[in-house]
Amino acid sequence: MNTLPRRFWLGGYGVIDMGFLSVIRRWALRDKMPIREISRRTGLSRNTVKKYLREGIVEPKFKTPPRPTKLDPYADRLSSWLVAQTRKSRKERRTVKQMHVDLVQLGYDGSYERVAAFVRAWRADRQRAEQTTGRGTFVPLIFQPGEAFQFDWSEDWANIGGERLKLQVAHIKLSHSRAFLVRAYLLQTHEMLFDAHWHAFRVFGGVPGRGIYDNMKTAVDRVGKGKQRDINVRFKAMASHYVFEPEFCNPASGWEKGQVEKNVQDARNRLWQVMPVLADLAELNQWLEDRCIALWAETPHKALPGSLADVWKAEKPMLMALPPAFDGFIEHSKRVSPTCLITFERNRYSVPASFANRRVSLHVYPDRLVVVAEGQTVCEHARLIDRSCRKSGKVVYDWRHYLAVIQRKPGALRNGAPFTEMPEAFQRLQERMLRKEGGDREMVDILSLVLQHNEEDVLYQTSDEVTHIWASGFVANMIPDGKRWEFAMGAAIPLRDDFDGCTLRRLARVCRDAKQTRRLLSLAVIYDGGSRSDAAHIGGVTLQIIRDWVLRFNASGPNGLKDTPKSGRPSKLDEQQRRALIEIVERGPYPSVDAVVRWRLKDLAAWILSEFGIVVDERTVSRELKNAGYRRLTARPQHPAQNEFAVEDFKKASQPNWRKSAISLKAAPR
Template structure:
């Protein structure tokens, strides 16, 4: 997945020829052309699942290696000794597999020491179109007569300091995709890098140092918009201090003077207008002029996407005998011909699409019941 994203970014954004990509990746030109011609952002590789003889003993070997690491050099067991001990436990593999596992484990430990011992340099200045920062905040608004806590997506260009806010009821994958898509629309394009914290809608697992197991659908969005995703160290908000300050400033400059709204659509339209007004009124902290002038200078350096990312999250549902499917404690109707049959449910921020057999069966407005509101209160 990461290699496909890099190939697309080199070809479509950096304009590298296929010969140069071949030299860098050591892939054949036919394979590179196949990736570039395909519209697929999530490649599926057919491969047989084979169980290694070493898999049942991998965790035990790791534990042994960690125990041996605390011993002096003269008292450590050798690879031959490890292999002999495994054979006594029923291992039927070769010594070479055990030796390779030990080499890989030691290399990983050395890499971790180098990463944690050196520290990370975070640039304080950015070039036009180089990066953007993203973060979530929480604020309250009056929607339909109720005071409701909302999740606010903040996106900011690092060079021009232009920013955009959008409010949502939840923090989910499909809402994150919609927030970034709308942000790129308002900001006029996509920078080369995106700086995020380790939010669960993007990172499935945090590894040692900068190693991250990125969510597959988030990787598809990164591959579509051709930017490089970077994640901050845990509990290191200063690595994206610009957007952290925007979250604080927006609470004082925008949310305190917010009127009542009939729905979220009206609220987000008002937020977009207020952000554009702030670009004009705020002076840039480093460049001459205001934020709007700096944004106009940065616009030619942003990549304008050809189309928006189809940011749905798919689920497989079985239709009940009463022609209903359930999602988030709500039931939605499906044509009677698909009763007791599986269908595909595509979840968007504001609607649900039910599909089967390569066609769309029906659409429903999404009912969100997990608003954090206080009934009966209409003021701040």
């Protein structure tokens, strides 16, 4: 006869566990024992035994009835505290003990364990919600060949030249073929963004129809309601140049460009962890480009048969033909210091001395800086980027920029900082020349020849192989390979013989143009037998400018020394575009289409950009309208509730105040 353990059939503890329930089910289902006998042996009522057998329960479950606690009146307050803590950083969050102390001050007299249990349950429920309903539901996306690409930035570290640097990495990925390119920069600025697009389109072999971005500051000036965006003007010009339509995701919605987001994660394993030590950033970008193209062939597409390279080859004919590279510079207005330097990003760069104390335009590219003045490129420097704030800025000199200064101040050649970077042949020659009296002036004349002749020829003649150096005429004779080779700078251009020094001085006395007077006096020195260096010293210019004055004087006489009016920079708009601008001004805006009731300068500039792809300033639009005979008029504001009949009644009710003028009173007869 089967019997239960003693602790069951003697009444037990009133608890049914899984082993106890298994014995009851075996007696009833296998041994066919009556319910009465099971009840007698277990001490349970027959209804309890029937309940467990009828419901088919294998593992007993016990429900804990809800019981009120002392924490219930404070549960909402504690929940609001916990929600507020999730928005703070870990170091700013309060502990559960601190919350318990705050609750005690509010009147809670329960234990700390009850508060800790409530916090644990709240966090478990929140974590469960985040892993289920909080994660959201998404729809898989599919893109046609050549339809779109996705762009994103990331931050990674690399060992470049033995130094560990923090890099800003641009990720560009075709949405259909999933071919990708990764390119590293030191900054996330406009010029870096434009350069990344050019290299991506170059590698892809064309331009897709759309670009999908997040709301990065280099592309979006202001995020509006819904999909409204104020797009940066330079970014819009770049998109217009490459003819693609930019689209921007909703804020904090990275899944709308999930392909490139995943590419950021994959790149850390496939690129950055296996990257070798490279010499510079250019070598790193070349390695990244080669590695990305190699991964195209190694990575299967999964959604389509073949690898990424196979699908890319099929997509490439669908891309738009690659246009020329966009001139993606950022323009800054800089004032040249008296020391012929401009400052950019804590570094200083030299500019030709003729532009000292003047405004110039600085065009910033990813790898170089171009100085532009009066529509012409003045000079160019390699760009220095150092993100460390602990280091002081550097100074980049070009000794050629200071030649005009040392022609007036030859003594500055001895300790001038820019001239420490001259070629070694010039430095050795300078040491020999400065040992004798007047050597600094002769050295200045030799260096000034760089402005008129090929620098390599001048350097060759100043080498140690040259036997004779005559600073005044700079004639060097040498015998290479058994042959006599003579190098002589060209003879000075003679002045025309129908004038003399006295005539030029007489013309200078009656001339009212200061610049023409200075030029006449400089050429008078040459007529009197002086050297071209003396004429340059009197005129305060270089030898090259003296030569230009001689050519102008020989061609047109004294009138050739006047400044001719300059045509200036050509207009960005042609006649056809000006007529189109006048037509829309005459037509006026359509409020339903143009979203304005009257044209403003900024609206017309935006219309020109969207219609012709030309970036113009508001001042340029104002100048074009002024030349066309238009004037800026602003209507007097009028209150919308103004009643014209009330205005007329008020005018009629006002009594006229007749006053005679003082003149009429004096003239009246008495």
